[in-house]
Amino acid sequence: MNLNSSKKRKLPLLKGDIILIASLCLLIVILFLCSFKGENEKLTAEIYFEGELIKTVALSECTGEEFTVGGCTLLLEKDSVSFTHSDCPDKLCIKRGKLKRKGDTMACVPEKVVAVIKSENKDDFHIATY
Numbered sequence: 297m298n299l300n301s302s303k304k305r306k307l308p309l310l311k312g313d314i315i316l317i318a319s320l321c322l323l324i325v326i327l328f329l330c331s332f333k334g335e336n337e338k339l340t341a342e343i344y345f346e347g348e349l350i351k352t353v354a355l356s357e358c359t360g361e362e363f364t365v366g367g368c369t370l371l372l373e374k375d376s377v378s379f380t381h382s383d384c385p386d387k388l389c390i391k392r393g394k395l396k397r398k399g400d401t402m403a404c405v406p407e408k409v410v411a412v413i414k415s416e417n418k419d420d421f422h423i424a425t426y
């Protein structure tokens with residue numbers, strides 16, 4: 297009798313687990329959709345030289361122009377930024393390839409050039425929460 301009643305008690309817990317799992321799945325789907333939506337965010341590239349912001353460009357407006365700063369040349373393409381030339385010895389910045397996503401950062405330490413991809417929307421959000 298005791299075993300039976302304990303089994304009966306476990307059933308509501310299981311149902312609760314299923315609901316929990318289902319809601320977690322739903323949450324994951326929502327997060328996934330949000331991040332997918334994030335892909336269409338307006339991205340901007342910020343280029344710093346010697347710690348100072350010297351250029352901000354909207355990636356959607358870039359058409360493959362080159363931008364030279366310090367010993368580095370950056371290629372500003374639609375939706376990506378990459379180092380195409382650098383006087384630095386390691387060339388790590390060139391090997392990094394294209395910066396495409398929000399938060400992507402590449403610093404050419406020897407040439408003191410930093411490129412950061414930011415989201416315009418996210419920045420607005422940050423300003424609003426500060």
Ligand SMILES: [Zn+2]
Nearest residue numbers: 382384389404
């Ligand atoms: Zn470099």
